[in-house]
Amino acid sequence: MSIGNSPEDERPFEDVSEEARPTVGRALQQARIAAGLTVDDVSSATRVRIAIVHAIEADDFAPCGGDVYARGHIRTLARAVRLDPGPLIERYDAEHGGRPAPTPAAPLFEAERIRPERRGPNWTAAMVAAIVAVIGFVGFTAFKGGDSGNDAKSQVAEGATPSAKSASPTPKKDKPAPPKSEPSDSAIAAAPQDKVTVQVSAPNGRSWISAKDHNGRMLFDGLLKKGESKTFQDSSKINLILGDAGAIQLYVNGKKIEDDFQPGAVERLTYTKGDPEVG
Known part of the structure; x- marks a missing residue:
């Protein structure tokens, strides 16, 4: 009797390359058949049209109207046939170029590359700004003065009110709403x-x-x-x-x-x- 690996240990590894894996549409079709569902059943459960279900199972994603809609249909159909949508989305992206890369943002302070010419001070604008500041300060001072007078009057009025009457009545406690029960x-x-x-x-x-x-x-x-x-x-x-x-x-x-x-x-x-x- 020889000691070593058994014939089963020397069998070649199964081919698990990308070419051996079923396509997205084929995987959805196999899962649907294994679940005992027809195309009509899947269309009724997911609200995806029958023609689009047939097209996706044939790996024709043109009727979906774009990659975003195609990914959404793949996720919906995968859940309906109890299949993990993650690997299917990854395979779809790999076969159709993946998600579009985001547009790079423009460099900050790009406008500083072109420096405007130096001009003399704008005295007219400075004069207008000074007048607006003075008017705003005067208005703010008058407004604060009026508020101070109102505060003083309210304090005097509150002081003249008897303490017995100033006590606010105890608010009534609202009765808790009865819990909603399930239909009996x-x-x-x-x-x-x-x-x-x-x-x-x-x-x-x-x-x-x-x-x-x-x-x-x-x-x-x-x-x-x-x-x-x-x-x-x-x-x-x-x-x-x-x-x-x-x-x-x-x-x-x-x-x-x-x-x-x-x-x-x-x-x-x-x-x-x-x-x-x-x-």
């Missing part, structure tokens, strides 16, 4: 029992949401801002898509959903008249 189960349970009721609120941040009934009719499709809530009702089923599930709190048929949604995660959910179940 009883308020949601007041909905008809023969229907499914879903309340979506955003206490932790904002999130794009989409809601459809059992016929596929769109009930809502837009951005739910922080602190806002929406209630949807149908005879049998509510279909939801949450763009940032970590910012959303759900109440279904009077019950609070305790699912541990992650920030930035895209979730597709279905709820019926029975016990809340994720579809």
Whole structure:
């Protein structure tokens, strides 16, 4: 028996060169497919048009309208398919010339290179400046004198006021505002029992949401801002898509959903008249 490296230790290293790495568009496409999402799903979750998603996955960034917009689309699509956008942005900059270098600032005191000719003193300007200074001084002195007189009068008036009356009444303490509570189960349970009721609120941040009934009719499709809530009702089923599930709190048929949604995660959910179940 020989002692040494095993055949596995002598295998050549894998090629991790720049040429072997997938392109930006290819990496986004592979991550989308691995996440089980279609181009329509990603477009709906990110609000990026379908044509632009197809172009980016084909490494065609011309429809983006410039490098700034292209970087923004790459970050948005990467988060939607749960991919780190940092390496993709670096690869995009490397392949497209990087960020433009800032324009150097002009040297300070550049105007001193050209020295104006020496001229004689401008006596007219000096005379005008002296007159303005005198007028300003006189006005300032008169204003200060008037203020001193008013201060003296106010002190005399305050001294003549009896001390018993001068005491200001004790201000009433404002009652603390009652804390805002989350929607109670009883308020949601007041909905008809023969229907499914879903309340979506955003206490932790904002999130794009989409809601459809059992016929596929769109009930809502837009951005739910922080602190806002929406209630949807149908005879049998509510279909939801949450763009940032970590910012959303759900109440279904009077019950609070305790699912541990992650920030930035895209979730597709279905709820019926029975016990809340994720579809």
